[in-house]
Amino acid sequence: MIKSKTDITVRNAAGYKVNSNILVEQTGGSYKSGDILDANAVEKLIGNSGQKVLPDCIIPEEDGLYQIKDSEVYPVAHPDLSTQPSILPQRYGNLPINEVLIPLTAGVEWDISSYVPSDSMVIECSLFSNETFASPLMEKKNGKWILGVGNIYTDVEPNEWWALVRYVGPDNGYYYYGGEGGGDTPVIDYSTRYLTTEALGQGAIGFNIWSTMGTDYITSISYSTDNGQTWTTTNNEDDKEENLVIKVEVNAGDKVLWKGDAQQTGFYDDNEGDYLGSFFSSEFCDFNAYGNVMSLCYGDNFIGQTTLNHDGQFSCLFSDYNDSEICQIVSAENLILPVTTLTNGCYYYMFYGCKTLTIAPKLPATTLANNCYSGMFYNCTSLRKAPELPATTLANNCYKSMFYNCTSLRKAPELPATTLANNCYKSMFFDCTSLTTVHGLPATTLANNCYESMFSGCTSLNYIKCLATDISADMCTSNWVYNVAASGTFVKNASMSSWTTGTSGIPSGWTVQNAS
Incomplete structure (x- = not known):
């Protein structure tokens, strides 16, 4: 089903919106800056003390189009309607806008769904004419738009009126609304x-x-x-x-x-x-x-x-x-x-x-x-940045050598796991020479080889927080801090008293603190 964020809008052939109360029959005196006028309307402004008209607009061209800017009238060129009007924005949020130009015939129904893919979202339907630049008479019956046949529109010929439908999509799950910005901000759903x-x-x-x-x-x-x-x-x-x-x-x-x-x-x-x-x-x-x-x-x-x-x-x-x-x-x-x-x-x-x-x-x-x-x-x-790792129960070798020699990585991800497995973190950050901080190793009981060589060669590493209380598993911290920074801070569990000092324990020369 096609979604729509707007009702019919009227634009002239140059892509400017046309004020719905501006008609060619209207006399001068009520126009304002930004309004778009056809040649007939400009003629009615001549001699009106409330408007200034540029010399080249005193004798308007029969098929000309003009815009009021700060009480002066400027000519506006007609673009080729077969091309996209470049004055219109080409993106909606972070999505490209698609456009389709539809020729209209007076009294003939036209349905947007016949021209726009299913599940698209229509953001604008604009009307264009090379003949009359006023609000057209439009009716919507049973979900379909009809170009009116009353008044001056009875003699409308084919290709004198066009509809420009602008849309994003088709949806098909490609985007959704209400992202971080909320509201109707479109966000691409890459999973689709x-x-x-x-x-x-x-x-x-x-x-x-x-x-x-x-x-x-x-x-x-x-x-x-x-x-x-x-x-x-x-x-x-x-x-x-x-x-x-x-x-x-x-x-x-x-x-x-x-x-x-x-x-x-x-x-x-x-x-x-x-x-x-x-x-x-x-x-x-x-x-x-x-x-x-x-x-x-x-x-x-x-x-x-x-x-x-x-x-x-x-x-x-x-x-x-x-x-x-x-x-x-x-x-x-x-x-x-x-x-x-x-x-x-x-x-x-x-x-x-x-x-x-x-x-x-x-x-x-x-x-x-x-x-x-x-x-x-x-x-x-x-x-430069590691992804989050949300698992709390690990498997054998699950993160082994995961970031080995990632020399631009500066910060380790949070490591929330409390149930470890053999070799789970072995060599995980080996030779990550830019790594400086490891905030969380919350597991209290270690597994065989779980931290072996985990931070070996991390020459910039100067902060580790490890809450382990049982490090009796085989080779669980073997060489885990080999060749880290010469000084730093090691935060340990306050009840832990069996840490040794050196490459398989607390780094030599580091300050030791108890976790609060």
């Missing part, structure tokens, strides 16, 4: 969009199906360069001798939509001893990724899907896996990973080696699985 790569430069963006990945991993991958109107599909094969490489040439601003029928899109091959990525780009072709990652697995039926069908389903998806097919992703801020209950290795090394990545996607999952985020941002040296 296909996974999309948007080029920031010229080059190629592609998808790689590794030779060892048969149809039990990927059945097919499709892409669209015309916003989903047409799709190009690559069907996978078993027993391939070479990789199947899908490469799309792009310019800056080009968008490529992706969908597929897949169980698993990338993985670590023990036989190859290498990380096998999926998406790649040419050397200077940076790109952003947004939309719902589930379109790679569920095709057109991805909206609302929250179930992962396979371990390692999106492992190595954007990874720079061999330093030749690089992956120049910059922002994954609006990449939607909607699943809240994860499977083993589902995001394993997902952005491995993506040195251009600056913004990570949100990670809403609260039920984790073994290795689910292991190495996810490994060697993402431009990543």
Whole structure:
């Protein structure tokens, strides 16, 4: 159903709104600054002491159009009605405005829904004419608009009146209203969009199906360069001798939509001893990724899907896996990973080696699985901020090496988990040389190797708050603060008295405080 935020509006051919009480029959004296007049109305202003008329308007052109500005009348040029009136705003909130120009005939019904896609939101319906620039007689019957046939409109010919309908959408869940700004502010709902790569430069963006990945991993991958109107599909094969490489040439601003029928899109091959990525780009072709990652697995039926069908389903998806097919992703801020209950290795090394990545996607999952985020941002040296990690119960290796060598990361995310697992935080921030602060490690009982090498090589780290009271698990803090800053503050549980000093305990030279 089409939503509408406005009733009929009248604009002249130059795109200016026409005051509804300005008619060609009206005598002068009641016009005001900003009103749009046709030639007849301007003629009636001549000699009126209340208006000043420019010399070139004293003899108005028969089909001219004029606007009053500060008591003076200026000519307004007629644009070509076949083009979009550039004077009108082209965005509504953060959404582009679509326009359709409809020729009208007097007495003939016209229905907006015949011209505008279903579930669009109409923000304006304007009327144009090259003949009469006054409010037209419009009637709405049974939801349809009719150009009136009374008075001067009885002789209206085809193509003398047009309707310009301006709308955003179609909706189809692509946007919603009442975002952070509240009200009717439109906000794009990326969970309902296909996974999309948007080029920031010229080059190629592609998808790689590794030779060892048969149809039990990927059945097919499709892409669209015309916003989903047409799709190009690559069907996978078993027993391939070479990789199947899908490469799309792009310019800056080009968008490529992706969908597929897949169980698993990338993985670590023990036989190859290498990380096998999926998406790649040419050397200077940076790109952003947004939309719902589930379109790679569920095709057109991805909206609302929250179930992962396979371990390692999106492992190595954007990874720079061999330093030749690089992956120049910059922002994954609006990449939607909607699943809240994860499977083993589902995001394993997902952005491995993506040195251009600056913004990570949100990670809403609260039920984790073994290795689910292991190495996810490994060697993402431009990543400045870590995503929130809301889970309170962890799984084996779940965050292992997650931010390994993220040298631009300055602050660790909140780590609210109180139930730990073996290796859960092992090497999580290894060599994060810009990291300065770790505010929360609330778990009181540690697990085997859970903090091992967690902050090793974090040379700027000078604040840790750790509330552990039982650190008896095997190697639970082994080398966890190796080579951190020479001085800093360590906040501990007030009841904890068994901490040692050194690389596997409280850093040497740090001030120790009890948590309040």
